[in-house]
Amino acid sequence: MGDIKEAIAKVNPKLYSKNGKPVSLLKFKLGYDAPSSSLEPIYFWLLDFMQEPPVNAEIEKIVDNFMASPGSGHFSEIGARATRMQEEGMKILGAINQVIKSVLNLLYDLKEFELRLQHYEDANSDDPKKRENGMLALKQIWMDNVDIKRGRGSINQMTMELGFTTLRDAFMVANSVEDVRKMAGEEKEGEVMSGSINEQVKRILIPRMSEFLKWKKISEKELKKRFEIEKSYLRSQVETIKLYLKWARPYLKAAEKLEQKGFDRNPALVNAFNTAMFELVLFGKKKFNFKNAVESGDLPGGFSKYKLKRDYYQCYLVSLEFRGIPQKVTQHHYGFGGRVDIEFDCYVLNDDELKLINLEMEKQDVEDTFKVFQESTEESLEQLKEDLDHFLIEEKPSLKQEKKQEDTNPFSALFSFLIKKQEKKSEIKTLKDIKKDNFVEKEVRRIAGNKAKSALYKIYDIFKKSHGMASSPEEFSLKTEGETTPGFWEATKSVFEKP
Numbered sequence: 001m002g003d004i005k006e007a008i009a010k011v012n013p014k015l016y017s018k019n020g021k022p023v024s025l026l027k028f029k030l031g032y033d034a035p036s037s038s039l040e041p042i043y044f045w046l047l048d049f050m051q052e053p054p055v056n057a058e059i060e061k062i063v064d065n066f067m068a069s070p071g072s073g074h075f076s077e078i079g080a081r082a083t084r085m086q087e088e089g090m091k092i093l094g095a096i097n098q099v100i101k102s103v104l105n106l107l108y109d110l111k112e113f114e115l116r117l118q119h120y121e122d123a124n125s126d127d128p129k130k131r132e133n134g135m136l137a138l139k140q141i142w143m144d145n146v147d148i149k150r151g152r153g154s155i156n157q158m159t160m161e162l163g164f165t166t167l168r169d170a171f172m173v174a175n176s177v178e179d180v181r182k183m184a185g186e187e188k189e190g191e192v193m194s195g196s197i198n199e200q201v202k203r204i205l206i207p208r209m210s211e212f213l214k215w216k217k218i219s220e221k222e223l224k225k226r227f228e229i230e231k232s233y234l235r236s237q238v239e240t241i242k243l244y245l246k247w248a249r250p251y252l253k254a255a256e257k258l259e260q261k262g263f264d265r266n267p268a269l270v271n272a273f274n275t276a277m278f279e280l281v282l283f284g285k286k287k288f289n290f291k292n293a294v295e296s297g298d299l300p301g302g303f304s305k306y307k308l309k310r311d312y313y314q315c316y317l318v319s320l321e322f323r324g325i326p327q328k329v330t331q332h333h334y335g336f337g338g339r340v341d342i343e344f345d346c347y348v349l350n351d352d353e354l355k356l357i358n359l360e361m362e363k364q365d366v367e368d369t370f371k372v373f374q375e376s377t378e379e380s381l382e383q384l385k386e387d388l389d390h391f392l393i394e395e396k397p398s399l400k401q402e403k404k405q406e407d408t409n410p411f412s413a414l415f416s417f418l419i420k421k422q423e424k425k426s427e428i429k430t431l432k433d434i435k436k437d438n439f440v441e442k443e444v445r446r447i448a449g450n451k452a453k454s455a456l457y458k459i460y461d462i463f464k465k466s467h468g469m470a471s472s473p474e475e476f477s478l479k480t481e482g483e484t485t486p487g488f489w490e491a492t493k494s495v496f497e498k499p
Helices: 002-011 038-051 071-124 128-145 147-153 156-160 165-174 177-184 197-255 290-296 299-303 351-392 401-410 408-414 439-466
Strands: 026-038 058-066 276-287 312-330 331-349
Touching: 002 331, 002 351, 026 038, 038 058, 038 276, 038 312, 038 331, 038 439, 058 071, 071 128, 071 197, 071 312, 071 331, 071 351, 128 147, 128 165, 128 177, 128 197, 128 401, 147 156, 147 401, 156 165, 156 197, 165 177, 177 197, 197 351, 276 331, 290 299, 312 439, 331 351
Parallel strands: none
Antiparallel strands: 026 331, 058 276, 276 312, 312 331
16 A cells, blocks of 8 residues: 555645654545455445545556465465466466467578678679679579589589589689680681680580579579568567457456455455455546636636646545455355454545656556566567568558557567566656646646545545544635634544644
């Protein structure tokens, strides 16, 4: 429960921290002990009431932890379910690992094909230098992979072992059969010109050159065909990973939610007892209506000319800690009677502060769970993403396509629950990035705080009345300590904590 409160204290330490500890604008506490009745209705009463008038808040569940004592039947049943989810998730992850290995091999092959195809492209270029470089590279590949199979009859072996010293150089220079004939000597106006190679070398080179040119033509065609086939196969493997991931995600999420945590040293959780504990935190927010506040007179009429640059919200934090006794109601369902301790807090936060709170909560999640993994894998996953984008994205995408392609990247999707994306919609990253309240915003925060206090009291008071508890007959008063007018605040000031 302390995580969200610590995050709020970091966001606005002057307003919401005291002695290094978070303090809300107003706080209530109560305990409700009902061992013979179920605890679930209490949670759902608070959830429904906060979403309906007069509160009308948007509710989000911030914390949901539980733990059962090892000696209880609830512990063994939850443990069996978690194990089942983990096993199913690991089976699918094993299949994903196999496909990933295939993807890595495909990426390696495609890079090799791309380098080879570049030689063919250079060999067919109109630029003489590029054409020469491409032909030399292809000749070397042909000699190392095709001609070498002739053994001692290959060009390399004949040059080194059989004394054909000009054979290799002549092959590298010639680009056609006609070039070989010219190198051997040509007849011009009845005169035979002496060449750089003899007849014996010419008889060897002519069929080899002819064979090389045929190999160049056929191999280029086949290599392009295989390159496209492997690109299509890579795309199908990527889709397979996405499909496997879709199947694995529910099991992994369920296994994580079934993990028992949060009460390791709580004295109420005794190993041999039949006990279970739950921790739930609800965070509600309601946008402050600036226009209505001016029209109703809560704010001065002159404020009507002013337009707020950022919205302010009345925020409510309801923390529940259950200590229950699991009782099997049906074969697969437990009921929990016991005690619940509830804390009610309220705050006023603006857009920037809410963004920073969310960022702080995300940091806590990463640091607590996946920090080591993130440092070791983030760079390698980014490299894989670049390779996939290179081979699978053939044209420059539009903004919508770019977003879609980013979302469908299998590696970033696979580890999305482990690694938080670095892209942030907001530039608010530290407390220094939040501008201080101006005069109007300070007044807005004050009025919104009064409304938040009043609404929080209604939640607390009506909850007590609806559950048969004693409550004050007085209406909620904002009068503070030291004022002479009697009111509910003076009568019950010991219940409240004020900053």
